[in-house]
Amino acid sequence: MQDLGPAYLLMLRICGVGILIDALERMVSIAKYRDDGSYGWIVLRQRLVSLPAPLRRLGDALFQGAGRLMTVLAVRIVALAFVALGVAGSPGFAIGLTLLIVTQIYICVRTGGFGAIGADPMTLVVCGAAWLAIVVAGTPLAAWAGLWFVAAQSCLAYLVAGVSKLKSPAWRSGAAMAGVLSTHTYGSPRLHALVSARPRLSWFLCWSVMLWEATFPVVLVAPDPIVLLWFGVGVLFHVSLAALMGLNLFLFAFSSTYVAIWAVTH
Amino acid sequence: MTLVVLIALALWLTASVANQFPGPWTGLLSGLNTFALLPRLHFFAPDPIDVDYHLVFHDFLADGQASPWRQIPTERNGPTRILWSTAKRDHQAMLTTVAGLAGLQQSVAPVVRDPLAAIQLSLPYLFLLHRARQAPRFPESHERQFMIVETTGFGTSRQVALGILSNPHRLD
Numbered sequence: 001m002q003d004l005g006p007a008y009l010l011m012l013r014i015c016g017v018g019i020l021i022d023a024l025e026r027m028v029s030i031a032k033y034r035d036d037g038s039y040g041w042i043v044l045r046q047r048l049v050s051l052p053a054p055l056r057r058l059g060d061a062l063f064q065g066a067g068r069l070m071t072v073l074a075v076r077i078v079a080l081a082f083v084a085l086g087v088a089g090s091p092g093f094a095i096g097l098t099l100l101i102v103t104q105i106y107i108c109v110r111t112g113g114f115g116a117i118g119a120d121p122m123t124l125v126v127c128g129a130a131w132l133a134i135v136v137a138g139t140p141l142a143a144w145a146g147l148w149f150v151a152a153q154s155c156l157a158y159l160v161a162g163v164s165k166l167k168s169p170a171w172r173s174g175a176a177m178a179g180v181l182s183t184h185t186y187g188s189p190r191l192h193a194l195v196s197a198r199p200r201l202s203w204f205l206c207w208s209v210m211l212w213e214a215t216f217p218v219v220l221v222a223p224d225p226i227v228l229l230w231f232g233v234g235v236l237f238h239v240s241l242a243a244l245m246g247l248n249l250f251l252f253a254f255s256s257t258y259v260a261i262w263a264v265t266h
Numbered sequence: 267m268t269l270v271v272l273i274a275l276a277l278w279l280t281a282s283v284a285n286q287f288p289g290p291w292t293g294l295l296s297g298l299n300t301f302a303l304l305p306r307l308h309f310f311a312p313d314p315i316d317v318d319y320h321l322v323f324h325d326f327l328a329d330g331q332a333s334p335w336r337q338i339p340t341e342r343n344g345p346t347r348i349l350w351s352t353a354k355r356d357h358q359a360m361l362t363t364v365a366g367l368a369g370l371q372q373s374v375a376p377v378v379r380d381p382l383a384a385i386q387l388s389l390p391y392l393f394l395l396h397r398a399r400q401a402p403r404f405p406e407s408h409e410r411q412f413m414i415v416e417t418t419g420f421g422t423s424r425q426v427a428l429g430i431l432s433n434p435h436r437l438d
Binding site: 021025028029032036037038039040042043044046047104105108109112113114115116117118120121122124125128129132133136137138139141142145146149152153156157160161164165167168170171176177179180182183184185186189192213239242243245246247248249 | 267268270271272274275278279282283286299300301302303304305306307308309310311312313314315316317318342343345347348349350351352353354355356357358359362363389392393396397400417418419420421
């Protein structure tokens with residue numbers, strides 16, 4: 001069985017760019033996590049009210065204020081450096097990867113799902129699979145299974161996204177693209193005007209996205225040129241979403257899974 | 267240990283597949299989603315996000331008069347958002363909150379004795395109330411009411427609709 005360590009390192013480094021950006025974005029926005037900010041613990045702790053008092057006190061001790069989160073984010077950046085610059089399986093790599101998972105779960109619980117985006121679970125899929133395969137098991141079979149797991153999660157995500165769009169009348173008619181682009185949050189006046197005036201362009205864009213997503217699992221069996229084409233479209237797709245909608249972390253979380261797909265199919 | 271890891275990965279993948287479809291397992295899996303273990307990625311489907319949500323508020327003054335409605339500013343990232351986007355989580359939080367309140371209104375409120383309390387004590391409602399309360403107040407303000415406004419389109423073709431209107435809440 002081939003040495004899969006380099007594949008894991010490349011996957012984690014690509015995913016790590018997103019982890020670094022996310023940590024820095026949260027750090028500069030730390031005021032939002034103070035008690036007078038949008039994600040103040042004073043409000044988010046309300047979901048703990050039905051828990052026993054000792055658990056509520058533990059929650060407060062772990063999550064109160066913004067200072068603890070700031071420390072966790074700093075730890076996350078240091079842990080990322082150990083992973084990205086280390087050797088797969090080394091003690092520094094193992095500690096760093098463990099800390100990346102623990103800190104990600106901390107952030108998820110702290111924010112209670114408010115502001116959670118689809119790149120978060122995919123980041124945990126990549127780091128969690130690497131941790132289980134390399135740090136916990138450390139065997140070639142587990143390493144191979146970990147990459148297959150990431151590849152399967154990636155294909156599942158795109159397949160589900162494509163099929164759910166294919167079931168939607170708004171996507172099939174092409175109206176969805178004009179609809180999304182009509183918002184300030186995810187669209188722009190110029191692009192909205194462009195696709196609204198050209199329904200066939202809107203229809204073409206909708207069907208391109210749907211078909212590419214729904215057929216993404218072909219990368220597991222297709223010849224290399226097709227696989228590279230599908231990956232190229234994927235990177236272009238995520239770059240477009242990042243440029244237009246600010247969904248920058250998807251680019252790194254999802255394109256890192258392409259490394260796993262390539263590794264298990266070659 | 268290899269066997270344990272293989273079983274863990276298989277269970278995680280199975281749960282991820284199950285998480286894409288509603289069923290009796292949904293409640294069980296929601297616990298795992300507290301830790302963002304399970305992707306549910308529909309990427310703007312089946313219903314594309316074709317509205318913007320705006321949180322606005324006004325105050326009731328001591329003499330009973332109401333102040334004009336004001337909007338809580340929404341952060342927007344410029345061209346650098348391809349790499350740096352601090353606003354995306356706020357946009358997502360607003361979508362989650364509105365979807366959460368709509369779900370409560372449709373599925374919980376009809377089956378509880380006090381639907382108003384169920385909504386007003388829910389985390390999505392408290393999240394919005396907390397945000398609305400952080401905005402500066404007039405010295406004589408003593409109650410605040412917030413509203414979610416839905417908009418779509420740009421310029422003269424922009425359409426506006428009322429989404430959610432809260433009760434007035436004391437500011438003390």
